[in-house]
Amino acid sequence: MRGGRGVTDGVAALVARMELLLDQVAGDGDPARFFLGTYLRTTRAVGAALTAGRFEDPDWVAEWDVDFAGFYLDALEIHRATPHAVAAPWRRAFGADPGLPPEAHVLLGMNAHINYDLPQSLIAVIPPEDFAAPSLMDRRRRDHERIDDVLAARVAEEDLALQRAGGRRTWLEHLLAPVNRRASRLFLRESRRKVWANTAALHEARLAGAGAYALRLADLEAASAARVGDLLRPGPVLVRLAVHGFGVTLA
Known part of the structure; x- marks a missing residue:
């Protein structure tokens, strides 16, 4: 279904907020610029897909x-105003060593945002009654998965953008770049x-009441913060991702 002007207006306002x-x-030299820049370009791509x-x-x-x-x-x-006031995954991601390469800051931001924020956002835009409609939920899930196609299509271009931003690559990492891109799709x-x-787990908790949801x-x-912490440990990140995965799972 083709998106009309009303659909893209909200995304356009979001892009303007991101740009500002x-x-x-x-201007402040904040390493948050690396993930935010990537996110801005991805949001424009989502707008085009809409x-x-x-x-x-x-x-x-x-x-x-x-x-x-x-x-x-x-x-x-x-x-930026009160560093300790954000949730634990973001405290770890935002508090990472500014000297880390740009791609590391992007990875940390993506991890905190997808693992911690995304389930909360889906709960916010899928009301309880929708969970009782299987055909509607299937449609939501398919659109949720289509975002992957938009993201995956940008991996190579974002890789180049991060290199231009100062990403540090060894000869081996250059050689492995195609492998890393395929791995990105899998992650x-x-x-x-x-x-x-x-x-779904948050939805079940929501039905049980505010206390259960909290x-x-x-x-x-806690799980999302632990995964960001794992990515911050020294050593080959790709290997840890292969072992533990990118996401987290609620018991």
């Missing part, structure tokens, strides 16, 4: 895209599956 914030963090009619429910995808990005942008703005698919399962969200925060 990127100017601020880049206009091209690549989703079954473009209105819902646009609403979700704006809501999801808001979790990250709010966290970044709060962190995205794996994390999306886990996100969908975690969303406890489940705390579990997700």
